[in-house]
Amino acid sequence: MKELSDQEWLRYNRQIVLRQFDIEGQEALKNAAVLVIGAGGLGCAAAQYLAVAGVGRLTLVDDDVVELSNLQRQVLHQDADLGRLKVDSAADSLRAANPWLEVATHAARADEALLRSLLPQHQLVLDGTDNLDTRQLVNRLCFEARVPLVSAAVIRMEGQLSVFTYGEDEPCYACLSRLMGGGVLSCVEAGVLAPMVGVMGALQALEAVKLLAHMGRSPRGKLLLVDGMTLSTRELALPKAPDCPVCGKGPA
């Protein structure tokens, strides 16, 4: 267990004074490794807060390069990064934001082999991809490894957030997606307003920090819906599907 240096103590003082967080919370972050799937809008927004908050190690997985239409919401990439790998561009921005942070990058698709090799070295996974197959795969492997998953999605003016810690009676992402049906629109087709991405990514970072520091209450097994048009939220309890192919007994 690595302890905080004097410099880090000063750097993170405004969080350390939070009584529920304290020095133990800060040290928990310093010793944590978080796997971030996707260096797009949600990944950028969540990773930048994890970096400045003092998470010790971030691993970024994304095989895309930065395009002009990304810059409207993917805040770790800038004009000078056009054409670069997103993981390289994001890693540079994150290191600049906090020199104490270690960043590892994988310019690759989040496939089963890569995820299986990475999961055991991480305490938590953040998923912000817009690909349903990847989301299902990440959920299945997180369930098998019992690594908590903070999942978010955002489209138009609507955001969703769920936390899966895979306890005995908790639902998983596959239970949720059965409820929602198969179709997932991407923001390429439907559009998305920039601050909505920031809001949902920041919420992902908040839930990640709470889980790592063992503080507060996590919306485990719930679906938080955020409507940016009216700035209202709804929290739905997610039922565990008894025949869920991942966390249940599978189809009868």
Ligand SMILES: [Zn+2]
């Ligand atoms: Zn399930």
